Amino acid sequence: MRILTDKFFLLCYCFGTLLFTKADTSYVSSFLTGVALSATLYFFYKEGRTKQGILASLHHPDYNLVTTLLYGIALFFLPRLCLFTPLIAYDAMAIGNYPALLLYLIGITAFCISDIPILWIFLIFGLFLACYLARQTLSYTELHTLLKKTRDDSTELNLLLSEKNQALLDNQDYEIYTATLRERNRIAREIHDNVGHMLSRSILMVGALKAINREQALDAPLESLDGTLNTAMDNIRTSVHDLHDESVNLREVIEGLTGGFSFCPVTLEYDISFDVPRDVKYCFITIVKEGLSNIAKHSNASHAYLTLREHPGFFQLVLSDNGTVSMNDSDSGLGLINMRDRVSTLKGTLEISREKGFKIFIMIPKT
Structure with a gap:
């Protein structure tokens, strides 16, 4: 957009030559040639810069270079083309x-300096103005590209940092959770080993006193x-069992x-x-x-896959292998019956598939 604005400004500037020359057929021809050539050069541009800081063309890298050079040579044969030279000079720069x-x-000097000196000054100023605008646009494009790259890099780094922070938080939560479970297990063990034994001894002593x-x-x-x-003692046993059950990770x-x-090998997800x-914990562990x-007993699998996943409304367990030998010819095996009983107790469902290996799919709804 900035290039089009610069070219429109330079085109208006070139029309200023009408103050020093007449608008005849050759003038119109020069105008059409300059506009068509400038539009063609713009078409082959792409926004971006090479390592040397030069705008690259879209399809033919040498097209713009040769075209702007031939326009300079044509000035010596068609002097009226000089009237729109600032427009093409922008592309050359x-x-x-x-x-x-x-x-x-x-070419401008040869055409104007002897006949119309004021036109020569006007065109030379336009030539330098075109070079200045082109240089400013190149700098702007470079800075704009650098800004977008910096912004993209910053966004990428922020996303990466957010992922790292989330991973650290998740790991911290897991460590806290694990430490809590271990502490519960330690407390249960201490109660069982110390308070439980003391109560047992007290009960025996009271029993002995009752006897004598x-x-x-x-x-x-x-x-x-x-x-x-x-x-x-019953309350201690209940508390110890509850603590132990809750401490299972x-x-x-x-x-x-x-x-x-x-x-x-088993791939765990x-x-x-x-x-x-x-x-649910003990059900999944047992299954x-x-x-x-x-x-291990019934399959010739070389790899097994285990997936435990939590969904908004249910827990899912999928255990499969790549074996070609079915673990059971029917669903009446004692192990599978026990699995179905445990899952049905929790109001869940168990499905078995024997396509491409043996697969157990279990879904237990959340209560």
């Missing part, structure tokens, strides 16, 4: 054709103490199962958040154990 600019200067007690006045207090200790367990599977219901065991 844009492609760095300095020999053509020298020919324009010589001969005073009826102490029967009721000892019975109450025994009941309290047993209730405390599904991802670590699944990665341990697939990493320790020596029959064939895990995309589940931290907040997984306990029943993965049973599925990998069946692959």
